[in-house]
Amino acid sequence: MTTQTREDISAELLTFIRESFLAGDPEGELEVDTPLLELGILNSLNTALLIAHIGERFGVQVPLNDVTAATFKSVRPLSEMVHEGLSRT
Amino acid sequence: MSDRRGLHDLLAASAARTPHAPAVVGPTGSMSYRELDERADALAGLLSGQGIGKGDRVLIWSPKSANAIAAMQAVLRLGAIYVPVDPLTPPERFAAIARESGALALCAPGDLSARIPSPLRDRLACVDLDAAPASDAVPRTPVNTSVEPDDLAYILYTSGSTGTPKGVCISHRNALSFIDWAVAEFAPGPQDRFANHSAFSFDLSVLDLYAAFAVGAAVCPIPTEFAYAPERLVEFLHRERISVWYSVPSVLILMLRDGGLLDRPAPETLRALLFAGEPFPIGYVRTVATWCDARLLNLYGPTETNVCTFHEVRPADLARDLPVPIGRPCSGDRAWARRPDGSEAGPGEEGELVVSGPTVFAGYWGRQPQEGPYATGDRVKVRPDGSFDYLGRRDDMVKIRGHRIELGDVLAALYSHPGVAEAAVVAVGEGLDRSLAAFVIRDEGSSFGNVALRRHLADRLAPHMIPGDIRFVDQLPLNERGKVDLAALPTPLHVAQKVRG
Numbered sequence: 375m376t377t378q379t380r381e382d383i384s385a386e387l388l389t390f391i392r393e394s395f396l397a398g399d400p401e402g403e404l405e406v407d408t409p410l411l412e413l414g415i416l417n418s419l420n421t422a423l424l425i426a427h428i429g430e431r432f433g434v435q436v437p438l439n440d441v442t443a444a445t446f447k448s449v450r451p452l453s454e455m456v457h458e459g460l461s462r463t
Numbered sequence: 464m465s466d467r468r469g470l471h472d473l474l475a476a477s478a479a480r481t482p483h484a485p486a487v488v489g490p491t492g493s494m495s496y497r498e499l500d501e502r503a504d505a506l507a508g509l510l511s512g513q514g515i516g517k518g519d520r521v522l523i524w525s526p527k528s529a530n531a532i533a534a535m536q537a538v539l540r541l542g543a544i545y546v547p548v549d550p551l552t553p554p555e556r557f558a559a560i561a562r563e564s565g566a567l568a569l570c571a572p573g574d575l576s577a578r579i580p581s582p583l584r585d586r587l588a589c590v591d592l593d594a595a596p597a598s599d600a601v602p603r604t605p606v607n608t609s610v611e612p613d614d615l616a617y618i619l620y621t622s623g624s625t626g627t628p629k630g631v632c633i634s635h636r637n638a639l640s641f642i643d644w645a646v647a648e649f650a651p652g653p654q655d656r657f658a659n660h661s662a663f664s665f666d667l668s669v670l671d672l673y674a675a676f677a678v679g680a681a682v683c684p685i686p687t688e689f690a691y692a693p694e695r696l697v698e699f700l701h702r703e704r705i706s707v708w709y710s711v712p713s714v715l716i717l718m719l720r721d722g723g724l725l726d727r728p729a730p731e732t733l734r735a736l737l738f739a740g741e742p743f744p745i746g747y748v749r750t751v752a753t754w755c756d757a758r759l760l761n762l763y764g765p766t767e768t769n770v771c772t773f774h775e776v777r778p779a780d781l782a783r784d785l786p787v788p789i790g791r792p793c794s795g796d797r798a799w800a801r802r803p804d805g806s807e808a809g810p811g812e813e814g815e816l817v818v819s820g821p822t823v824f825a826g827y828w829g830r831q832p833q834e835g836p837y838a839t840g841d842r843v844k845v846r847p848d849g850s851f852d853y854l855g856r857r858d859d860m861v862k863i864r865g866h867r868i869e870l871g872d873v874l875a876a877l878y879s880h881p882g883v884a885e886a887a888v889v890a891v892g893e894g895l896d897r898s899l900a901a902f903v904i905r906d907e908g909s910s911f912g913n914v915a916l917r918r919h920l921a922d923r924l925a926p927h928m929i930p931g932d933i934r935f936v937d938q939l940p941l942n943e944r945g946k947v948d949l950a951a952l953p954t955p956l957h958v959a960q961k962v963r964g
Contacts, residue, residue: 397934401912411691412553413917414929418864419896421691422721441692 378460383432383453390427391449395420406449416446428452434459469610470638470673471539475500477679484653485681489703492529496679499533506530506537506570506590507606513568513588517542517608520566520618522587523663524548524557524575527684530592531663532672534570535617542608544615546630547663550687554578555922560620560628561587564828612636618828619666619766622868622928624859626875630828631766640821641769642673644794648773649707649735649758655680656703656732660696660710662687665866666766667739670709690714693722700724704732709762711865712743716895719750729755737762739770740865742786742853744894749781763789763853765839765867769822771796772851789843791850796820800843800851808845815857816843861890863897866927873930876923877901880916882909887939887947888930901930902939902947 384406392399395415410416416424424446425436434456445451474486478500486496494502515521521538523545525531538545546564548557561569561583568588569576576589610616616635623629651657657675659682661667675682683703689695696718700708715738718724733755739762752759759776774780774790792798799807800814808814819836826832840858843851859870870888877886885904892898903916913933920929940951 395931396913397932399913401910401915403912403914408914409921411926412551413914413921414924414926414931415914415917416691417898417927417931418691418717419898420931422717438692438694438698441688441695443688443691446691 378432378457380453380457383456383460384449386431387428387449387452387456390424390431391415394423394427404449406453408448410448411443411446421446428456432456432460467609467612468635468639469539469542469607469614470616470635470642471503471536471607473642473673474503474536474676475607477676481653481679484679486676487529487532487684488656488681489683489685489699491527491684491686494529494533499529499536502530502533503536503540504604504606506534507540508604509590510537510543510568510570510588511541511606513590515541515543515568515588518614519543519568520546520564522546522548522557522561522564522566522569522571524550524552524569524571525592525663526550526572526687527659527663528572528592529684531570532682532684534590534592535663535672537606538570539616540606540608542610542614545617546620547617548620549662549664549925550575551926552664553922553924554580556628556925558583560630563620563628564618564630610635612639613825615825619664621766622860622872624869624871626872626879626923628872632825632828633769634825637769637822637824638669638673641669641794642677645670645674645770646677648793649674649760651675651678651680651707653679655706655734657682657707658700658703658705658709659684660708660714666764666769667709667711669769670737670762674707693717693720693724695722697722697724697727700733701727701730704730706732707735707737708733708757709737709739711740712738712747713741713864713895715743715751716747719747719754720895725750725754729757733757735760739763740867741862745781745784745786748776748787752776752781759787761787761789764818764822765841767824767833767837768796768818768839769824770794771818771820771822772798774850785852788846789851789853792818792820794820794822796822798851800845801838810845810847810849813842813844813854815839816841816851861899863890863899863927864895868899868928873899873901873920873924873928876920876928877903877916879923880911880919882906882911883916885939889947891932898932899928899930900932900934902934902936904937904939905935
C-alpha cells in the first residue's frame with residue numbers, strides 16, 4: 375500500500391467535508407485550521423458520517439479515546455489521528 | 464408543611480446527614496457531600512467578599528465540574544441568583560446574556576474568562592473555578608441566607624424569537640415543587656447514581672442535580688465532549704453503574720444506533736430511564752423496553768413550567784403506533800388543552816396546552832412578571848382518560864435533538880451579516896436526523912462563502928443553533944402563503960450524502 379502523507383490525508387478530508395457539509399465550498403474558504411465544531415460544520419450527525427468515511431476511505435477505526443473535541447476541532451488534528459492510525463496497521 | 468426551604472437546603476441537609484457519601488462522581492471530578500458543602504461555603508465567602516448578596520445575578524460559565532456545581536450552591540447560599548451559561552456559548556452571546564441579566568459576578572475557569580471582551584470583564588467580579596480555594600485557604604463560615612419561596616434561584620437563558628436570548632426566571636418554590644414531585648414519584652435513595660447528561664444551562668440538569676442532593680445520592684456529570692461519542696456514553700452508563708438516566712430521546716437513539724447500547728445487557732443498577740424534550744419514536748421505545756427492565760418515563764414541560772406532565776410507559780403504549788403520550792399533570796400543577804375560542808377541550812379534541820400551578824415560572828428577566836396560566840405554544844390532543852398526546856408547535860419554535868431554537872433567533876443572526884439580502888431557515892428531517900437548513904441570497908457584489916458566514920454566526924449563536932446546511936440561492940422558494948416551500952427546497956446535504964454512500 376502506498377504511504378499517505380499528512381498532506382494527502384488533509385486534502386482528502388478537506389474534499390470530503392467541502393462536498394458533504396459545505397455545498398462544495400466554491401469560495402475555497404475551508405482550511406486545515408478552520409474550527410469545525412465551533413462553526414457548526416460538525417454536529418453529532420455529521421461527525422458520525424465523517425467517522426464512517428474515515429473507516430471506509432482509510433480503513434482506520436477511530437479509537438474511542440480520540441473521539442474528543444480536541445481531535446475533531448479541525449482538519450489538522452483529524453489528519454494527524456488518521457496518519458497515526460495508518461502507521462499502526 | 465409550610466415551605467421555608469431554599470433549593471440549597473437540599474444539599475446542606477444531606478451533607479449534615481451523610482457527610483462522607485459521594486455527592487459528585489466521575490471524570491469531571493469527585494467530591495463527598497462534606498467536600499461539596501465546604502467548597503460551596505468557601506466560594507460563597509469569596510463571592511460575598513466581592514460584594515455579592517441577596518438578589519444579585521452571578522454567571523456560571525463552565526464545563527461540567529464539581530467546582531461549577533459548588534459555585535451554584537454558593538450563589539444560592541447567598542440568596543443570590545445563578546445564571547448558568549453553556550461553555551460552548553460564543554463570547555458575543557455570552558456578553559448579551561451578561562448584559563441582559565445585569566450580572567455582577569462570574570464564576571468560570573481561567574481559559575473561559577480570558578475570552579470575555581475586556582469592558583465586560585472589567586465590570587464583572589471574577590471567581591476563577593480552576594483556582595478554587597482549598598477549604599482551609601478561606602475562613603470556613605457556613606453560609607445560609609434564608610429565602611422566601613418566591614425569591615429567584617436561577618435564570619435559564621433560551622433562544623428568543625427576535626435574536627435576543629430570553630431569561631426564564633425560576634424561583635425556589637418553582638424548582639422545589641418539581642423536585643418534591645420527582646422524589647415522591649421515583650423514590651430515589653442514597654444508593655442511587657444519577658447520570659447528568661444535559662448541560663447545566665438546560666433544565667433537564669435540574670432533576671439530575673437536585674433530586675440526587677435531596678436524597679443524598681450521587682450525581683455523575685457526563686463530560687460535554689462525550690456528546691460526540693455515543694460509545695463513550697454507553698461505556699459511561701456501565702462504568703459509573705448509573706441507576707437513573709435522564710436525557711433527550713435523541714441521545715438514547717444515538718446510543719442504541721451508533722453506540723452499541725444493545726450489544727451488552729442493561730446494567731443491573733439501571734432502574735429508571737427518563738426522557739423529555741421531544742417525541743420519542745415508538746419503535747425505539749419498544750427496543751429500549753426489551754433491552755432493560757427499568758421504568759421508562761416520559762417527562763414533559765417547557766423551561767417555563769419545569770416538568771408539568773408525565774407518563775410512565777406501559778405495555779399498552781408499546782402497542783400503539785404513536786409516540787409515548789406526555790401524560791397527565793404532576794408537580795402540583797393543573798394542565799388543560801385550550802381551544803381557539805378559549806374553552807377547555809374534551810376527550811378526542813385538540814388545543815394548546817395551558818399550565819398553572821407552583822412550577823410555572825416567575826416571568827422572563829427584565830419583563831412583566833408571569834401572571835396566571837402559561838400557554839405553552841404546544842398543540843395537544845386530549846386522550847379518552849384525560850391525559851395528553853403531543854401534536855406539535857403552533858409557532859416558529861423548533862427542536863433539534865431536544866434543543867429548543869426559535870427560527871427568528873437564527874434569522875436575526877443571518878440578517879446581521881452586511882452581505883445577506885434575504886434568508887430563510889427551516890428545520891428538515893425527522894428525529895435524530897433533524898437539523899436546520901438555511902437558504903441565503905447574497906447582496907450583489909458580495910462574495911463571502913459558507914465558512915465566512917458560519918464565522919459570523921458562530922460569534923452570535925450557540926453551535927447547536929448554527930444551521931448544519933447553508934445554501935446560497937438566487938431566490939427563495941415560497942408557497943402561496945409566503946412561507947418557505949419545504950417541498951421546493953434542494954435535498955438536505957446529509958440526506959444526499961446518505962443516498963450516495
